[in-house]
Amino acid sequence: MKAEVLRIQLPPWPGGEGEASQAEVRCGWREPGGGWHDGGARMLDAVARDFQPKRLEVCLHPADAPIAAFALPPLSGRRLHAAVQGAIEPCALQPLDALVTGFGPRGADGSVPAAWTGRAVMNGWMGVLRRHGLPVRELRLPVAFLPNPGQGWTACLIDGWIAVRTGPDQGFMQWLPEGVDPTAGLVAHAGGEAVLPAVQWAGNDDALARWSGEGWNWSLQADDLADGHAGAGLALARPVAGWAVLAIAVWLTGLNVYAARLATQGQALKRQMAARVKAVFPEVPVVVNPLQQTRQQLEARAAGAPQGPAASDYAGLSRAAVSLLAQTPPGQVQGVHYSAGELRVQWREGAAPNAQAKQALQAQAREQGLAVADDAGVLRVTAAPASEPGKDAQ
Template sequence: MSRLRIALPPLDELALEGPVDFARLDRSGRVNEIGRCPLGQLGKAGKPTAVECFLHPLDSLLTSIELPQLPAARIKAAVACAAQALILGPSEQMHLAHGARDGQGQVSLSWLPRSTLQALGRVLEQAGLKLQGLYPAPYALPVPLPGQLSLCLVDGQLLVRQSIGQGSVQPLVEETLEQLRASGSELCWVGNDPPLPLLQQLPVEQRWSGTPPSWGLHSGAAAGGVAVRGWGRALGCCALAVAVWVLGLNLYAAREAEQGQRLKAQMSQRVKQVFPELPVVLNPLQQARQQLAARQAGAAADPSQGFASLLAQAGTAMPFMVGSVQSLTFAQERLQLELLADTPNSADSGWQGTLTQAGYSVLREGNGWVLGPAAGQPANTVDNASGDDNE
């Protein structure tokens, strides 16, 4: 399948009736026709003709930057950040395109105003041409062999192609040629009348034979693509920000919960060390205060009677309450346990019978239990009352 290539004039001068240079290539990439005619005449066939366009040197804003080894997704962000220092004008109004990172760490990039690219797309559509590729001017030159450079002079601008992905436009022709010759590279001149006698001369047809890079500016020439792309990027950034915020909040909550559990375990261990007479620690802070108050009042701590005995029985028969006690109160030989609001009810009621057999009464009261000596109250009455309340 043959290909049509067009060398565009400056984009602000582009018009349907304006003349353009063109070339037709066969399916093997050889140039079989070169000419110049009005742009509107190139698309007179019945269906849109696919075309590859090469920008004028004045519109070929082309450079390269050096980047470290990065994932492909981050190269785009790094290029956009670096391009902000190179672009003259608001970066959001520019369409930026770049290639992949080569072996020397170089990434080629080019940019043009979005409005200019859309105007180009409309003119080509009016001419009956379908834009297949849009590249800076140097990429029309043949890809040089290693150690060589392809050169061409177009409207007073020197086009230089270093490789499949690298090229440049140099306005200072003589100075650039001297520097390139001093670098030791073999210079291949495309066209007639090379400016230096040592240049290797290639036929003028070779100006059109270059293999284009894997990237280009043609995606920005689609009319109406700016708004959709801009909103999509904004929505994507918002979704990413929300996801990062939610993830961070969940991690923070999990870390705080883990730290709280660790602190509670340390407090229980410390209270157990200071008050070894306590058989079980259900609420470390409150139990420590009660023990300190009892010592200051001169009360004897007897683990076989009173508070310690009730606490030991509760800890043995009711292990499901460990870590779930909101507060505990001991008065008149009765121990009242107030549970946390979210403490689930125990499905096993056998522990009530264990306490009854040990001589203690168990009563359900609010969101907790009251334990005390069973004197004056039959054991079966305690079980029935607590069991009915549990239901």
């Protein structure tokens, strides 16, 4: 029988490939250019013998493929995969190494649908299907075969389970204890909400509603297991990742120690340079930038700054100027030069104090016995004349 699409619904995994080969499966198919048909329950060898499908799709039993939705931040790539794995781990009954997982796109509400199954179940069914001439590269979820509801939910009963599709890539499956009404199961899943979305139930004989679903974009991929090597790769990757983290931690610790050592050596060198500047130029009150201040002192001496005993006048003027400019914002002064009993303060372009700040400087200078004059962006500081100690030099 030619089929454009053949869909197979597997029974619960029986625990061994021998038993699985003898299990009955449900199937539905679509004729080329025609409608959907329900094939009922058949043995796998009969399905392989009776159909020649162009496309084959197989879904797990609800008991073997839990599905859930997890609220996750907007991540992508490996970060999203790691977040999904972390969300699944506390929900699964097996370690992650023993699972095959899959997840869909993040919804508008921030939830990410995800499902998982045992690696032994995945490997077992893949082997059985392959030996019957029905090879596939992925196993789907039962809700993927249900039609995508435009509004509300689409649901069907599978061996005591409710399978419900709630959107393009979302759905859930709920186990029903014997004798429990299916609607009560939906209410239980909805957290006790009395008002449920409209539910379209697909009966066993309703092939169109049971098999015709389209647009489901995720599944449990066989590529993740590669005949069991993925589990070994994951087991190997974890210690490798652990060693990589340890190596990075050791490297960062060493880098921090080295940086601290360099900082200590730099401070010691700066102290040594400051001490040498003080030894050569004792009139410098405070050494902040040894190289710049040394250059300024050499320029001052070359310009005729007093030497020997007369240097006390220059030292006093320098100390007074330092005190006068102590409140000046950092970066406002471009340079300080001494020449012939006058200390010239060069402001950086656009950084000269305003009129109010200049008046404050002049008032402070008078208190220290200095005369201050501003000349085209240069502040000239001199000792006030003895006859007029409180008058500014204009």
